[in-house]
Amino acid sequence: MSSAFLACTALALSAIAAFLASRWWIRGRAVMEAARVIAADAVERRYNLLEAIREGIYIVDAELRVTHVNDEAERLLRRTADEMIGLELDQLVDPLASELVPDIRAARRSGIPIERIHAFPALQTWVEVRILPAADETLISLEDVSAQTIAETQLHENAHSLQLVANNVDAILWTVGRDGRFSAISGGALSQLKLRSEDLVGQSCSTLVAEDVVRDVFTGRHVRVESAHGDHWLRHHVEPLADRDNNIVGAVGVSIDITELKRTQRQLFDAAHRDRLTELPNRFSLDQRLQEAVALAGREDKRLALLFLDLDRFKSINDTMGHGAGDEVLREVGARLQKCIRGGDFIARPGGDEFVILMSSIAGVKDIEILSQRLIRALAAPIQLDDREVYVGVSIGAAVFPEHGTDASALTAHADAAMYRAKGGGGSALAVYENAMHAEDAERFALEADLRSALQHGEIEVEYQPLVDLACNQMVGCEALARWRHPTRGTIMPDVFIPIAEQSATIVDIDRWVLRQACAAAATFRTIDPNFRIAVNLSARDLREPSLALTVGTTLSEYDIPPHALILEITETAALDDDVLPGMQRLRELGVHIAMDDFGIGYSSLARLKRLPITMLKIDRTFIRDVTEDESDRAIVTSIVNVAKAFGLRVVAEGIETEEQAVFVASLGCEDGQGYHYGKPQRFDVFTAALRSSRRPKLRLVERTA
């Protein structure tokens, strides 16, 4: 047994005594380990005590000469024991050796241990140094605390970065303990929720997020959940907070204010599913609902009824009192009808002055009659419009599942047919579908028949409405609109006769005729303005004609009009089916523009919009009318413009009636505008004259007036 070993053991024992004596010095594990080793050492005397201690240890004698060094100290001082033993400490040039000499002297003088952290920040190394003086020797222990220090620093830095993010992105960062109470909470969104961090710490997390969510996270799951907080919406991402041994000690969450996102989502959803005017579901929703209802009724062996409602005398209100009055009537009607329907029934406004009611479960036709009576009565009362009252009636056509049809399209067709019969009877009446009802709908068929000969008789005319570039406020094109000068019924607008024409192949003939007329006119317009463009409406049926592209191409070259000067407008409904895509694609390949007409009122799916080969979007007039006052309309127009921009589409605002609207929609990002503000549809000769005068140089005008 060497004397060095004895000295070492004695010193270690005195060191441990001092360990215990000074509480702040204690490192439980090291003491336990040392104690255990001493016990073992009593049996196995050859054990090198110092090697068993986790810390680096070296010992210097009274002359500060190194006498013992353990493995960890060799590592920390990057020297072997052989190189160090016997050296005077100030020859052992190291912050953990020679630099400690003044401290060691001080500790020896006072007999009080010294503890300090020695930092090598640039090298990411931190060592905790303890100087423990004993009788004739001094023990220096070195503990590499780099890992903890780096972790703490990183934690601090991360917390700082997170704080920076939280304060600037409308988010809240928080942690909760296992008791479900906030241990920390901060972030820029707190003030928006009128919350204060100091009020929340120590309080239940339920102020922000349900306790169940946090309990769920404590099982180790990562949870994403949204919640309403007053009129704010928050999205929470919550994760377990684990300690070094992977025990879950709490949860950490970030709550992001998504109120704005929610609002936009809602608006886009509504734009897709709701009629803006009456706030009733639109055609898209109706189709969905009808499909579901039919499927469900089929499965559950129930009966359901589909009611088509068409307003009587509505057209005259629209024509005589303007669209504003018409819209007001539609809103009021929608509201009244909605009050009449039974719980579980579904009402929609697919377009125009049509409403549709789906009675989800009926016992028999009796139920239809009861509801119809209520509806007719509800509309019998006059509708107050500013300073006058108007009266509208309603014609109702009904078809019953499964008797009148077992699929949505059959039911729709039959309810529609029944409605025409009810209307034919003078209005304000119900007609339930009967087989062969189509043939009995005399008026409709007469109109259809008239329409077929209208082209030959030269009753279809084309009028032109200006299309204006909002940036320079100059007319850059026009839209060709068909008019039917009926010999006995007067002028019939396209929204009446086009749907009828679409029922037969007549629409194709009409549209081709309009296209030729428009191109002929455009040739004239382009002599006045070589960049003039012309827009022509197409129907879904046109798009299904394989020869469409050929017809368009031939017509364009016949009148020497470049393809890019032609805009073909199709409605959202027309673009609904996939089978129109090839037709549209061929038109695009030709180089003509394709615009989506009346965008926003009917069906609209962003995903679908993306798939369509369109180049322009015409925002429906109903959004433009109140755009200067109505915030939601503004939001819709903004959303549509943003979507259009994202897809690289040019945006046209329809129905501009005032300068204010024009300036406003231009500020929202619409490039082109159309509407009465710029001119109503005009016959060819009138329009040509107007166009010519608008292009006359100002100088000439001065000469002539002079």
Place this chain on the structure above:
Amino acid sequence: MMKERRDVLALDDPLRVARAAQRSAHYDAALGVLEGCEDWSEELAEKASLLKAETLGRRDPSEALAYLASVDDLFVSAEGRFGRDIECGRLQATVRDFTSAESYYADARVLAGAVPDGAHTMAYHDLRMRWLRRECDPDAPEVALAIAHPDPSIASAAYAYRGWLHAGNRDYDAHIADLVRAVSYAARDGDEAVDVATLATSIHALAQVAFETANAGGIAAARMASDALAWTPDVRVQQFATIRAFGWDAFMRGNPGRAQWAFKEARSIAPSTTWRIMGHLDRAYVARMSGNEFWALEELAQADALAFEMPWESSYGEERQVLVTLAVLHAPADAARAQRYAALYSRIGTESINPALAVHGDRRAHALARYAQGRIEQTLGRREAAVVALREAFEIFDTASFHFRAVLAATALAELTGEDRWRDAALAHAGSYPDCPLVAVAEHAGEREQAMPPQLSPVQRQIARALWNGVDLAELSSRFSRSLYRIQRQVDAVYAAFGVTTRTALHDEARTRGLA
């Protein structure tokens, strides 16, 4: 005893208080007392404003000259006018306008006979002019007269000036002897307090020259004077430089631990960021030379962090001194960074590198600048230019017995040329210091030590060399008096440091690095 009492009682005499403050290098205190002294009673105002000018001149000679011009009509008595002319002459000489200085001194010479100690004072200023004009005649009559000045502050300064005259004659031992005499006033008990700034300058000069020339007696005298002196913030630059010199002396005498404490202490009072960087660089150098590359890199990194804050636009010597040291210390481990510092050095000018020596027009200052330039050229890979500059520097250091600098220059030359004569020269100069750690460095100069992995200890480096020279383990064991087991551990460490696993691979790697 009576006199001391009178001094204490006289504390209410503002002129005495101000003079005491100025002498003890508390300039703000002195100027505070002298505030508005121009309006004091006639005789007092004359003396006080002269004292004020002297105090201002300690910080900015131009400001003092401007002040004297503004209070010119206060000097009416012969003593007052003499004092004014002497001070104006001194200040003009300080700003190197010797013609104006001589003209003031000519006026003063006329009055010298009419004022107490006038002849001594005149002689002292003649001595100073002699030094400024590089007329190195230490035996000129006014020199002895100046040294005999009754004012111990002036006598001390006169010894220092005579020392510089000796240095100009390359009589370096006489230089140190006079500096020792000059600083001896620090520990002297006398009637009148000796000017702290004068002593601080002499102590700094003595410490530096004594260390450079390995003059143990000079260092001991400087240390004694330094301990006796009451240093103040107004003489911090000198104090910093003095402690640094003591640190270098400790290092060269084989006590690197003590050197590191000294550098740490110096850094704690560093008068500027530049000098704080130098504090880190001193420690980095000593750590590296003591085989603790880890520590060296830490200090270097901290120096880099401070260097990052510097605008590096002044052309003061101290900035260039720091830049060249940064370049030299980075060169082995980070050549790109070293070159950036070298480029910066070249950009801000290549004037004198040591302000203290440069002021005295000492050719050793020129050598320091050439040495710095040589190291910069070396860093930038311009070998020929480096060798020319370093040879010139070495020759001056060699003849001036600036042993420390001579070791550095010769070692660099050995590295650049691989010539044995430079290694021998380096060893010869290193031998001037007992236990000089640079002996080991000089021995291996030219071995491209920087190609050695920095984590290897000096012993591991020796083992590495032995390994590729074919020495077997058993012989290593006996040669290094270590067990075979210990030796094997060292060999493993060497292999790991070179990134190899066999002796053949080690040999190839050493060859690649130009070590074998």
